[in-house]
Amino acid sequence: MDNFHFYSPTYFVFGKDGENQTGSMVKRFGGSKVLIHYGGGSVVRSGLLDRVKASLTAEGISFIELGGVKPNPRSGLVYEGIDLCRKENVDFILAVGGGSTIDSSKAIAAGTIYDGDFWDFYSGKRIEKALPVGTILTIAAAGSEGSPDSVITKEEGMFKRGASGDAIRPKFSILNPALTQTLPPYQSAAGITDIMAHLYERYLTNSTEVEVTDRLIEALLLTMKHEGPRVIENPDNYEARANIMWAGMMAHNNSCGVGRSQDWNSHNIEHELSALYDCAHGAGLAVTMPAVFKYVMNHNVMRFAQVAVRVWGCSMDFEHPEVTALEGINAFASFLKSIGMPSNFAELGAKEEDIPQLVETLCCGDGRDGNIYGFVKLNKEDCTNIYKMMIKKNHIY
Amino acid sequence: MDNFHFYSPTYFVFGKDGENQTGSMVKRFGGSKVLIHYGGGSVVRSGLLDRVKASLTAEGISFIELGGVKPNPRSGLVYEGIDLCRKENVDFILAVGGGSTIDSSKAIAAGTIYDGDFWDFYSGKRIEKALPVGTILTIAAAGSEGSPDSVITKEEGMFKRGASGDAIRPKFSILNPALTQTLPPYQSAAGITDIMAHLYERYLTNSTEVEVTDRLIEALLLTMKHEGPRVIENPDNYEARANIMWAGMMAHNNSCGVGRSQDWNSHNIEHELSALYDCAHGAGLAVTMPAVFKYVMNHNVMRFAQVAVRVWGCSMDFEHPEVTALEGINAFASFLKSIGMPSNFAELGAKEEDIPQLVETLCCGDGRDGNIYGFVKLNKEDCTNIYKMMIKKNHIY
Numbered sequence: 017m018d019n020f021h022f023y024s025p026t027y028f029v030f031g032k033d034g035e036n037q038t039g040s041m042v043k044r045f046g047g048s049k050v051l052i053h054y055g056g057g058s059v060v061r062s063g064l065l066d067r068v069k070a071s072l073t074a075e076g077i078s079f080i081e082l083g084g085v086k087p088n089p090r091s092g093l094v095y096e097g098i099d100l101c102r103k104e105n106v107d108f109i110l111a112v113g114g115g116s117t118i119d120s121s122k123a124i125a126a127g128t129i130y131d132g133d134f135w136d137f138y139s140g141k142r143i144e145k146a147l148p149v150g151t152i153l154t155i156a157a158a159g160s161e162g163s164p165d166s167v168i169t170k171e172e173g174m175f176k177r178g179a180s181g182d183a184i185r186p187k188f189s190i191l192n193p194a195l196t197q198t199l200p201p202y203q204s205a206a207g208i209t210d211i212m213a214h215l216y217e218r219y220l221t222n223s224t225e226v227e228v229t230d231r232l233i234e235a236l237l238l239t240m241k242h243e244g245p246r247v248i249e250n251p252d253n254y255e256a257r258a259n260i261m262w263a264g265m266m267a268h269n270n271s272c273g274v275g276r277s278q279d280w281n282s283h284n285i286e287h288e289l290s291a292l293y294d295c296a297h298g299a300g301l302a303v304t305m306p307a308v309f310k311y312v313m314n315h316n317v318m319r320f321a322q323v324a325v326r327v328w329g330c331s332m333d334f335e336h337p338e339v340t341a342l343e344g345i346n347a348f349a350s351f352l353k354s355i356g357m358p359s360n361f362a363e364l365g366a367k368e369e370d371i372p373q374l375v376e377t378l379c380c381g382d383g384r385d386g387n388i389y390g391f392v393k394l395n396k397e398d399c400t401n402i403y404k405m406m407i408k409k410n411h412i413y
Numbered sequence: 414m415d416n417f418h419f420y421s422p423t424y425f426v427f428g429k430d431g432e433n434q435t436g437s438m439v440k441r442f443g444g445s446k447v448l449i450h451y452g453g454g455s456v457v458r459s460g461l462l463d464r465v466k467a468s469l470t471a472e473g474i475s476f477i478e479l480g481g482v483k484p485n486p487r488s489g490l491v492y493e494g495i496d497l498c499r500k501e502n503v504d505f506i507l508a509v510g511g512g513s514t515i516d517s518s519k520a521i522a523a524g525t526i527y528d529g530d531f532w533d534f535y536s537g538k539r540i541e542k543a544l545p546v547g548t549i550l551t552i553a554a555a556g557s558e559g560s561p562d563s564v565i566t567k568e569e570g571m572f573k574r575g576a577s578g579d580a581i582r583p584k585f586s587i588l589n590p591a592l593t594q595t596l597p598p599y600q601s602a603a604g605i606t607d608i609m610a611h612l613y614e615r616y617l618t619n620s621t622e623v624e625v626t627d628r629l630i631e632a633l634l635l636t637m638k639h640e641g642p643r644v645i646e647n648p649d650n651y652e653a654r655a656n657i658m659w660a661g662m663m664a665h666n667n668s669c670g671v672g673r674s675q676d677w678n679s680h681n682i683e684h685e686l687s688a689l690y691d692c693a694h695g696a697g698l699a700v701t702m703p704a705v706f707k708y709v710m711n712h713n714v715m716r717f718a719q720v721a722v723r724v725w726g727c728s729m730d731f732e733h734p735e736v737t738a739l740e741g742i743n744a745f746a747s748f749l750k751s752i753g754m755p756s757n758f759a760e761l762g763a764k765e766e767d768i769p770q771l772v773e774t775l776c777c778g779d780g781r782d783g784n785i786y787g788f789v790k791l792n793k794e795d796c797t798n799i800y801k802m803m804i805k806k807n808h809i810y
Binding site: 017018019020021022023024025026027028029030031032034193224225226227228229231232234235236238239242243255256258259260262263266271274275 | 414415416417418419420421422423424425426427428429431590621622623624625626628629631632633635636639640652653655656657659660663668671672
């Protein structure tokens with residue numbers, strides 16, 4: 017196990033009607049003038065925004081609003097939010113929505129009190145200071161409610177990049193599983209896929225002697241395997257939603273990823289797809305992961321065999337561990353298909369002729385050196401091969 | 414899953430030489446005059462205390478010392494520490510040791526800035542304010558390094574009782590697995606047992622639909638099952654120590670125990686044993702748990718069958734689940750014996766003729782109403798029966 021620091025100071029309010037505690041939570045963390053940041057009309061139509069405002073008003077907290085966050089959130093709205101917060105002397109950013117809204121809120125929180133261009137943080141500069149952020153989560157997926165991370169897409173060049181720093185960890189996050197019961201199955205499935213991707217990205221490690229984090233990751237994967245189909249079958253299932261919601265947070269606050277190198281190449285490869293085609297991030301991951309895993313499997317067959325046995329219930333083939341490893345990848349791919357996720361380029365709206373452009377942006381865009389780094393270092397040829405694997409119609413390898 | 418709040422803001426520094434960051438950590442959390450609180454001579458002899466002092470001095474932080482914490486820490490030293498901190502205007506408590514030292518430090522931290530008798534907190538009053546506490550952990554066991562809890566024994570009456578409150582959660586905890594490599598096997602085994610007890614106490618729940626926390630608890634139990642014997646066989650095994658150390662923290666910061674009722678009757682029943690006989694808490698738990706589990710098994714046979722199958726690798730007997738449940742309890746008892754833990758009253762130094770006194774203090778002492786509450790409500794007769802079960806020589810039921 018590697019040396020590490022771990023710090024997850026977010027205060028979590030979990031359960032039914034949690035949004036009614038918004039005002040007291042903002043007060044606890046010192047907010048007096050709040051920007052409520054959100055996406056489309058669903059948080060308005062559902063009445064959630066009204067309940068949030070009522071809770072703030074009851075505590076004597078004033079607020080302004082900025083809606084319009086889109087999936088794969090853009091830098092344009094971040095600049096707008098920064099201007100607004102400076103003009104209105106906002107001292108607290110409240111995200112009401114999913115990962116995109118939270119990530120956009122984190123960017124505004126860091127950018128408002130930074131002299132330079134906020135994109136500096138998305139080009140490698142660590143975030144040291146930010147306005148406090150609170151979240152009210154409406155989809156279990158990104159894990160941004162408990163993480164120090166944010167991903168934003170820059171319109172010029174369509175670069176989708178991440179930033180990080182303890183300063184943008186939410187001060188509080190309100191997790192009410194009931195708020196996710198109205199999500200359509202496709203979005204639920206994309207969220208499930210994203211959570212499982214956060215687990216696999218940590219599972220694919222070059223560190224050794226990491227039994228405790230291996231077991232924790234497997235525990236969360238087993239939870240998703242069990243609860244995911246229950247939610248797809250019955251979107252109203254509060255209990256399954258609740259299990260997924262806590263698993264989604266635990267998958268990404270990094271308590272199961274400490275002390276080990278991590279991968280994140282599936283995320284990198286996917287980011288180009290959702291940036292270019294504006295597909296759901298989870299849907300892109302569903303197509304990307306099986307291809308990546310198959311491509312890098314031989315780097316550590318036993319690791320893939322382990323997850324195959326412990327999570328997917330495969331019998332270990334002690335004579336041919338690679339058979340078990342592949343069986344586990346196929347079991348995962350079949351699982352993703354069974355919950356309604358796409359399994360190839362065409363279903364994503366992606367095109368074979370775009371592959372050179374995807375690879376160029378992925379490996380060389382925004383200062384990259386021609387490779388992406390993770391479990392295995394991948395160069396342009398590797399990435400081309402991986403995108404090509406995603407074209408095939410049959411998801412089973 | 415039940416509604417819950419979760420807040421675990423401790424900053425963890427994990428890995429080799431972590432103690433050299435003590436000064437910067439105390440500074441980060443605002444300490445300028447520190448009480449270094451510790452137990453016996455081992456932290457002095459090993460040179461650890463000198464390294465800690467050097468780190469504080471390098472940051473210009475002044476300190477005083479109070480040693481002498483004993484296992485099952487007593488109220489007498491807490492009163493002494495409170496007086497000392499008030500007299501010397503201490504603003505930060507630094508625990509260097511195991512659970513006993515950390516718990517004693519938490520009691521001093523709360524008591525120093527409280528007008529009344531600190532024992533009020535151990536008689537049910539919630540801790541709302543305390544001096545900041547930091548820890549340098551030397552044994553993986555109690556989980557106090559990441560928990561809001563403290564257990565102290567009051568000399569008058571030998572009541573062993575707990576207190577709780579977010580205010581006594583450590584601001585930082587330094588976890589260097591190398592510091593635990595010198596522990597003798599018996600103490601290591603007692604620590605392993607304590608960690609597994611923290612997991613079982615959470616596993617025994619009356620809440621339903623708790624897949625995610627069930628899986629997380631099982632993950633940590635599987636880790637202990639795998640790494641425990643490696644440490645007993647080779648105390649120098651840094652990697653196994655590291656896995657156990659993180660598992661010990663995760664077992665008790667409650668991220669795996671949220672949203673579910675918990676038991677804690679094994680702890681209650683054991684506390685009377687370690688209070689009266691001064692045995693190691695973990696050793697007492699090794700004798701207590703199998704008896705308690707057998708006694709309450711029929712309250713929810715499927716729960717015991719589940720842990721038997723998922724953790725202890727038992728084959729499920731679908732016609733007779735109670736057979737599998739019992740097989741799992743016996744597997745756990747055998748595991749505890751295999752790592753060198755006692756399995757009956759005699760090995761603890763406990764005496765059958767003391768049972769009435771044990772039961773009286775347990776069920777009626779310090780304001781209790783004749784019962785203890787948890788997974789199953791136990792009255793005096795139940796507790797008498799359970800203590801009697803511990804007399805038998807053979808640990809297999």
